[in-house]
Amino acid sequence: MSARSDRRTIVCPCHDVTLHDLKVSWERGYTHPETLKRATALFMGPCQGKYCAPALDDFLESVGAAPGAEDSPARPTVRPPLYAVRLGELADPDGESA
Amino acid sequence: MSAPGVRAGDPGASYDVVVIGAGIQGLSTAYELAKRGVRRIAVLDRAWPGGGASGRNGELIRSIFSSPEWVGLFDLSLRRWHDLSAELDMNVLFSPSGYLVLASTDEQWANCERDHAYHRSEGVDSDLLSHADVLALVPALNPEIVRGGIVQPSGGFAHHDAVNWAYLKAGARHGVEVYCDVTVTGLTTAAGRVTGVQTSRGPIAAGLVLNTAGGNALDVNAWAGITLPMVTSRLEMLVTEPLAPFLRQGLAALALLGYCHQTARGEFVGGTERHHVDESRSQNSTWDLLADMATKWVSLFPLLSGARLLRHWAGTVTQAADLAPVIGSVPDVDGFVMSCGWVYGFMGAPGASTLLAEEIVSGTPSPILAPFSPRRLVEGRLIAESSLVVPTGEDPA
Numbered sequence: 245m246s247a248r249s250d251r252r253t254i255v256c257p258c259h260d261v262t263l264h265d266l267k268v269s270w271e272r273g274y275t276h277p278e279t280l281k282r283a284t285a286l287f288m289g290p291c292q293g294k295y296c297a298p299a300l301d302d303f304l305e306s307v308g309a310a311p312g313a314e315d316s317p318a319r320p321t322v323r324p325p326l327y328a329v330r331l332g333e334l335a336d337p338d339g340e341s342a
Numbered sequence: 343m344s345a346p347g348v349r350a351g352d353p354g355a356s357y358d359v360v361v362i363g364a365g366i367q368g369l370s371t372a373y374e375l376a377k378r379g380v381r382r383i384a385v386l387d388r389a390w391p392g393g394g395a396s397g398r399n400g401e402l403i404r405s406i407f408s409s410p411e412w413v414g415l416f417d418l419s420l421r422r423w424h425d426l427s428a429e430l431d432m433n434v435l436f437s438p439s440g441y442l443v444l445a446s447t448d449e450q451w452a453n454c455e456r457d458h459a460y461h462r463s464e465g466v467d468s469d470l471l472s473h474a475d476v477l478a479l480v481p482a483l484n485p486e487i488v489r490g491g492i493v494q495p496s497g498g499f500a501h502h503d504a505v506n507w508a509y510l511k512a513g514a515r516h517g518v519e520v521y522c523d524v525t526v527t528g529l530t531t532a533a534g535r536v537t538g539v540q541t542s543r544g545p546i547a548a549g550l551v552l553n554t555a556g557g558n559a560l561d562v563n564a565w566a567g568i569t570l571p572m573v574t575s576r577l578e579m580l581v582t583e584p585l586a587p588f589l590r591q592g593l594a595a596l597a598l599l600g601y602c603h604q605t606a607r608g609e610f611v612g613g614t615e616r617h618h619v620d621e622s623r624s625q626n627s628t629w630d631l632l633a634d635m636a637t638k639w640v641s642l643f644p645l646l647s648g649a650r651l652l653r654h655w656a657g658t659v660t661q662a663a664d665l666a667p668v669i670g671s672v673p674d675v676d677g678f679v680m681s682c683g684w685v686y687g688f689m690g691a692p693g694a695s696t697l698l699a700e701e702i703v704s705g706t707p708s709p710i711l712a713p714f715s716p717r718r719l720v721e722g723r724l725i726a727e728s729s730l731v732v733p734t735g736e737d738p739a
Contacts, residue, residue: 276344276390276522282397282503283345290583290652323653324627328583332647334636 255299258289266303275309281320290328293319344390344522345507347514352543353384353521359702360539360548361385362526362562365396366502366691367681368554369509369520373430374699376516383518384548386541388525392506394556395687398625398657400579400601400613402592403689404441404497406468408457409727411666411713416686417466418710419693420496426692432508434500437606439590441497443729444476445489446597453728454492461492468494482588482643487597499592499603502688526555529565529678536566536678550702551678557623557658559682566678570719571663576622577613577685578631578656580639582649584608589643594731598638601731610646614638615731619661627656661685664724669698670707670715680716686730 250264261284274283277300286300287293297319348364358380361368364387372385387393405417427434445451454470461468471491477483479493510520528540529551538547553562557574589604602612614635632654640647660682662668667690668683681698684690697708713725 273346273348274344278390278393279345288653290650292652323655324632325651325654328650328652330647331582331636331640331649331651334632334651335640335647336633336637 255303256284256286256289256296258291258295259285261286261296263299263303266300270303270307277320287320292326292328293322345510347507347510348391348520348522353386353519353524353541353546355545356382356538356547357384357519358382358549359384359552360546360550361552361554362539363387363394363553363555363558364391364510364520364522365394365554365556366392366506366509367396367556367684367687367695368552369506369513370691370695371552371554371681371698372518372520373509373513373516374695375702376513376518378699378703380703381517383513384546385513385518385520386524386526386539387520387522390522391510391520392503395577395657395659395684396506396556397502398579398655399502399688400603400611401499401502401688402441402594402601402603403436403499404443404494404592405466406441406443406457406461406492406494406497406729407727408453408460408729409725410464411725412727412729413461413464413466414710415693415697415714416690417464418696419690422692422696423500423689424496426505426508430508430512432504432511434505434508435606436498436500438496438498439592441494441592442471442476442480442491442594443493444483444487444491444593444595444597446487446595447489450596451489454490457729458492466494467496468492480589480591480593482645484642484644487595487642493591497592505688526562529562531566534674535676549677553678553680553682555682556684556687557660559660559680563680563682566675568672568675568680568716570668570716572660572668572683572719573619573621574623574658574660576620576624576656576658577615578627578635578654579611579613580632580635580654581652582610582646583652585610585645585649588645595638595642596729596731598642599731600635600638600642602639609652610639610643610649612639623658625656625658627654631656659685659687662719662724664727665730666725666727667694667714668716668719669694669711670701670717672716
């Protein structure tokens with residue numbers, strides 16, 4: 245794909261990250277899934293990484309760093325919750341921590 | 343390679359200085375050493391740069407503490423923060439938007455008044471705030487939890503990933519060699535002297551080994567035969583979805599054992615502690631702390647009740663009983679220096695690394711670092727600092 249279409253290809257709708265952003269970060273040297281996450285904000289939006297994960301897999305495969313290769317983790321560590329939850333629903337005003 | 347500045351390939355067989363751990367302490371101290379002319383420095387990390395507490399912390403920055411030891415070190419650090427982006431030639435996203443220490447009880451308020459008087463005498467900028475002043479500054483606060491406070495206008499917060507990367511790249515420009523996916527498995531010693539490290543890629547000789555291994559620092563000390571009264575513990579944080587701006591300052595809420603800020607993107611980021619030290623090396627987050635954080639933050643900022651939690655994580659630190667860093671060498675173990683025991687390590691790193699590098703290069707002890715020496719733990723001379731929001735293991739007052 246051309247650079248022009250890369251700039252229009254959204255891999256993370258939560259943070260408006262494009263395929264171009266992903267490629268630039270990779271070329272700059274953010275080549276570990278954990279550093280790539282922090283450089284681009286992939287996996288850090290309200291979808292909890294559900295949308296960007298397959299796009300990252302495809303990208304890694306395209307640059308010859310297929311998921312599961314060597315001992316490199318294919319994706320950043322999953323962090324809870326699986327679905328965004330309102331803090332008010334988690335608060336426990338009568339609990340031990342009150 | 344895993345971040346710009348990290349080297350591909352294997353480390354060499356010998357260096358003047360080998361730094362264990364590519365967190366903010368290791369990267370900043372390596373940079374400061376290289377800046378002072380030390381060549382042949384290697385920084386080794388088993389994972390990625392900033393992968394431990396340096397990329398998991400609360401990002402807060404202040405120097406309004408209560409003790410001369412803490413104020414001395416952290417005020418120097420705060421001044422370094424103000425120049426850091428320019429010096430490292432990378433925007434570390436430092437927001438000098440103020441740091442508010444919130445008092446909820448009469449006792450905490452009395453401490454704020456006392457601390458404020460001390461800050462004025464030392465030329466540290468801080469303003470004492472009444473109940474009404476605090477609410478005027480941060481109207482979103484629950485007034486029932488506000489007794490008063492103290493704010494440092496020049497304090498604030500920065501973005502931890504940006505800071506780690508900035509030190510990494512600046513160090514690399516000065517010739518520092520950073521290698522990731524290299525696990526240090528032991529030290530080599532000869533005649534009471536540390537002479538190098540053993541790693542997953544083979545042995546490396548070193549004129550000086552620097553222990554900046556964060557949550558794993560006690561293992562490294564143990565390899566050197568050093569046992570200090572310190573523990574490894576877990577701290578946890580959360581981040582919400584972006585919200586309209588409601589909090590400009592970094593904030594420490596003493597009564598909640600909590601600290602928080604709102605990022606430029608609008609996310610609320612905060613962590614709390616409970617009254618016991620969570621002795622653990624796990625980086626898994628826990629339900630108990632999630633409930634604790636949600637309960638406390640919703641009580642402090644009622645508007646957060648409707649905010650959606652995006653992520654929750656944990657990191658590990660090593661800590662002494664006084665929660666102050668442990669910096670320097672110990673008698674009878676030559677060739678080995680530690681900068682560990684950091685709980686406020688993110689805000690303290692720019693200052694501590696500057697002084698530690700000066701001390702190593704000049705051989706002259708720094709009077710500001712001296713109180714933080716490992717010797718204090720052996721001799722039982724703990725630093726009394728009353729303005730911290732991390733549990734000391736004592737029961738709640």
